[in-house]
Amino acid sequence: MIVLTADQRGSTRHGDRVPEVLDLLHARTAGRAGLVLPFDRTVGDEVQGLLDGSPDGATLALDTALALLRDGRWTVGLGVGAVDEPLPAASRAASGPAFVHARHAVERAKGRGSAAPVAVEADDAAAAAEVEALLRLLGAVAARRTPAGWEAIDTLTAAGTDGSVKAVSQKDTQKDTQKDTSQKDVARALGVTEQAVSQRLRAALWAEEAAVRPVVARLLTALAGAGRAGRPAGGAGA
Template sequence: MFVVTIDQQGSRRVGDRVDELLATLRARGDLYRGSAGVAAPFERTVGDEVQCVLVDPALAVDVTLAVLRLKGWSVGIGAGPVDEPLPASSRAGSGPAFILARDAVEQAKSRLRVVPLVVHGHHEARAREAEAVLVLLGATLQRRTPAGWEVVDAVERSGETRQDEIARRIGVSQQAVSQRLRTALWAEEQAARPVAARLLAAAAVDG
């Protein structure tokens, strides 16, 4: 299992953004109770913190990167077993993965971290490797320009890979689409996501 705990940064300064975050995450359509890969959906746990329990490591990667893109949040992932049966609410959950996620999010709050993300796992060496890949991905996303995001979002929303069609949709040249995708390191991101997911899966089991 993968417990993802997210804590808001600077809530006293900017106000509570939890409802905004939950609305953004739920708009994805794949994080509701009963969705494939979701053991317990995102909910506010305490204060300005939210948490969910996922079965699918690829979904954990997707969610983590989506939150890092928003900025202003620290993310801790605990990869490992949970006490079963798992209650409907993650707030009532217990087990090693919950403890690992708690330790991870507390460490992620460190101001020394450029990307506020920490992964702890049942297999800690694999967890560190998963964290390294996710931090690189997070840093890539944080440096992506609005023009880069426009093209990447158009590709991901439509599922269209033909650059001439993407260019037509957003009103730029095909050459501009190609250049923006290269600058955004989109192909590299897509290649690295499954690697992060495999490492997360490995971190959840005892080595």
């Protein structure tokens, strides 16, 4: 299982953002495969959700972590491992090694002054460090994007995330045709030229992110699978 814990940064200065971020998270995760327990407030200005260790769950965890990092007001911790069963109705009442790992991860991420305050922890520390390194890299790349770059990406993904990512990242004739069509639609929506859209996407390193995301999701899935294989009979409480 994968536990995602996020703690608000600078809450004493900016007020409680938990209700706002919970609305965002519920909208992004509602109806998506991989969600086990929806995001909820745990204590103070912290939110937490539980996802399964399937490819869908790993992809959802990745998407959610990057969305929180983009917001810029959250420190993110991912904990991978077993959970105590039966599961309660709310994430805040759940326990187990994955929750302990998530707690340690978010606390460790708080100590970083980087553009991507995120950490990943699991029993397999080396594998978790690999996922963390790539996740931090994606977060750092996104943090350096201009508003124009995000405008192009958001317009492109709103038209269909899967197709748009493939269209930008593949080189064969069919994908080139999809790319031309997608960028033409974005250009029309933004009132700019196709060349301008292409330049924005290149500067934003969107194709590079699109290529790395599946790698991170696959490594996170494998990490969760290793946790299931080594799951103890009774897990430790969080």
